[in-house]
Amino acid sequence: MPExxxxxxxxxxxxxxxxxxxxxxxxxxxxxxxxRHGEGPADFAARLTGQRLEVPRRRGKYLxxxxxxxxxxxxxxxxxxxxxxxxxxxxxxxxxxPAQLKxxxxxxxxxxxxxxxxFVDQRTFxxxxxxxxxxxxxxxxxxxxxxxxxxxxxxxxxxxxxxxFFRRLRAKHTGIKRALLDQSLIxxxxxxxxxxxxxxxxxxWARRTEALTRAETTAVIDAVREVMAEALRAGxxxxxxxxxxxxxxxxxFDRSLNVYGRADQPCNRCGTPIRRDPFMNRSAYSCPVxxxxxxxxxx
DNA sequence: CTTCGTTCCTGTACGC
DNA sequence: TGCGTACAGGAACGAA
Numbered sequence: 516m517p518e519x520x521x522x523x524x525x526x527x528x529x530x531x532x533x534x535x536x537x538x539x540x541x542x543x544x545x546x547x548x549x550x551r552h553g554e555g556p557a558d559f560a561a562r563l564t565g566q567r568l569e570v571p572r573r574r575g576k577y578l579x580x581x582x583x584x585x586x587x588x589x590x591x592x593x594x595x596x597x598x599x600x601x602x603x604x605x606x607x608x609x610x611x612x613p614a615q616l617k618x619x620x621x622x623x624x625x626x627x628x629x630x631x632x633x634f635v636d637q638r639t640f641x642x643x644x645x646x647x648x649x650x651x652x653x654x655x656x657x658x659x660x661x662x663x664x665x666x667x668x669x670x671x672x673x674x675x676x677x678x679x680f681f682r683r684l685r686a687k688h689t690g691i692k693r694a695l696l697d698q699s700l701i702x703x704x705x706x707x708x709x710x711x712x713x714x715x716x717x718x719x720w721a722r723r724t725e726a727l728t729r730a731e732t733t734a735v736i737d738a739v740r741e742v743m744a745e746a747l748r749a750g751x752x753x754x755x756x757x758x759x760x761x762x763x764x765x766x767x768f769d770r771s772l773n774v775y776g777r778a779d780q781p782c783n784r785c786g787t788p789i790r791r792d793p794f795m796n797r798s799a800y801s802c803p804v805x806x807x808x809x810x811x812x813x814x
Numbered sequence: 815c816t817t818c819g820t821t822c823c824t825g826t827a828c829g830c
Numbered sequence: 831t832g833c834g835t836a837c838a839g840g841a842a843c844g845a846a
Contacts, residue, residue, distance in 0.1 A: 516839065547823085551842095576840075594839050595824085618824095638823050640840060689817065698841075706839065796819080797839060821843080828836085 517592040519576060519669055519703030520746035525598050526578045529571040532600040533580065537567045537626040548620035548634060551662065552644035562645040563588060563623070575669040575702025579660050581648060589646045589660045590634070596641025601630035669703035670740050681732045684724045691727065691735065692720035692799060704739060707775045708746075710800045712738040714774045719806040720792075720799045774800040 517525070541560035543549055552559045566582040573579075579587040590598065595618075621634040621643055634643055649664055651657035654674035659666075668674040680701055684694055694700055695709040704712070713720055715738035718731060773783050778791035782802040792799045 591840080593823095593841090637825070638839085640823065687816085693818085696840085795839095796821095797837080817846085819843105819845080822841100824838100826837090828834105830832105830834090 516594050516705060516707065517576065517596065518705035518708050518743075518746075519671070520743050520750050522573055522576050522578055522592060522703075523671075523747060524750040525592070526571045526573045528600070529578070529580065529598065532630065533568055533632055534570045535567065536629070538563050538565065538623055539626040540564060540624045542622040542624075543620070544622065545620040545639070547639050548636065548641070549643055551642045552646075559643070559645055562586070574659060574663065574672065575666055575698055576705070577660075577663050577666060577702075579646075581658075585648050585658075587646055587648055587660050589644050589662060591641055593636065593638065593640025593642070595638040596634065596636040599633045599635055601633065665699050666702045667699055668701075670701060670736055671703070671743060675701075677733070677736060680736065681729060684727060684732060687724040689724055690721045691718060691724055692794065694724050695735070695739070696795075701736075701739075703743070706797060707772070708739060708742055710775045711742045711773060714800075714802060714806065715742065717805050719808050720794065720801060722809050774802065776800065 541563050543556035543560060546556050549556045549559045563582075566586075568580040568582050568588065571578055571580045577589065577591050579589040581587045590596075592598070618635050618637045619633055620636050620639070623632040625631065634641070644662065646660035646662050648658040649661045651659045651674070652664060653668050653676075654672075657674065667680075668676070683700055684691075687694055687700075692709050692713060695704045695712070696706070710720070712735055716731070716734040718735060722731075774789050777789045777800060778798075779788045781787065782789055782805060785802065785804050787802055787804040789800055790803050792801070
């Protein structure tokens with residue numbers, strides 16, 4: 516599941532293999548992949564064809580390749596999306612690997628005849644769209660695709676404002692994990708990094724946002740940055756010229772996770788079995804001792 | 815207005 | 831063996 520570090524690995528791969536190249540043709544093989552492009556797959560293809568893609572940018576889990584001065588190809592990988600670059604030695608007119616073919620959703624070919632760009636997505640939660648760039652409400656001088664203007668800066672951006680985050684957090688009436696997953700408050704954090712960061716900061720996922728102290732908030736943000744930086748280092752090493760990213764499950768998931776997916780296994784700090792709670796139709800993992808559950812009426 | 819539950823989708827893992 | 835069900839999960843959407 517791509518969260519910020521995985522998306523950044525993809526972004527840097529696109530910078531290396533796709534930036535500066537001109538789109539010759541676009542095939543949309545599954546219309547759901549462009550469902551967020553309001554004018555339909557044909558318009559998506561038409562707007563992209565002939566355009567020279569520029570250096571890709573990223574905010575949170577979104578990435579986009581600007582073109583033509585005021586537009587961009589915007590991508591979200593969802594749960595299972597991959598952007599893969601074909602082998603330059605394999606002509607683009609050859610069929611792709613049959614194992615990929617099943618979930619190939621969109622294919623871009625380039626005027627230089629080199630490796631094509633494939634959007635492969637098993638569970639189809641990801642999407643591509645062409646969108647106009649608008650001034651960023653969070654940082655002067657930046658532009659962002661219109662469709663994601665509500666997405667807050669991620670904690671690795673200069674534009675991330677810790678003081679504003681604290682103010683907005685305190686104004687909310689919800690649990691800290693819900694807030695971390697709210698991309699309009701802080702972006703790039705998904706279920707895995709939320710649990711990992713809360714474990715590092717020794718905070719329970721249900722702690723009320725309106726009662727968090729400045730120190731606790733700082734600790735969470737620092738923890739998010741740490742765990743993301745570590746993941747980025749791990750993800751950055753497993754890179755292959757055939758692919759923009761290697762398959763999302765290798766490398767990254769072997770990384771040391773302290774709580775995520777470790778139900779009933781000993782906490783790496785205190786040895787207490789990690790607990791799994793149902794949370795928003797999925798799971799929240801925590802250490803019952805390091806992250807004491809807030810008592811009703813308190814915190 | 816804010817908050818929260820539901821929904822989209824497919825493949826894997828498991829219990830009976 | 832085979833069937834049914836739970837689970838994985840980002841974020842748009844609608845209900846309360």
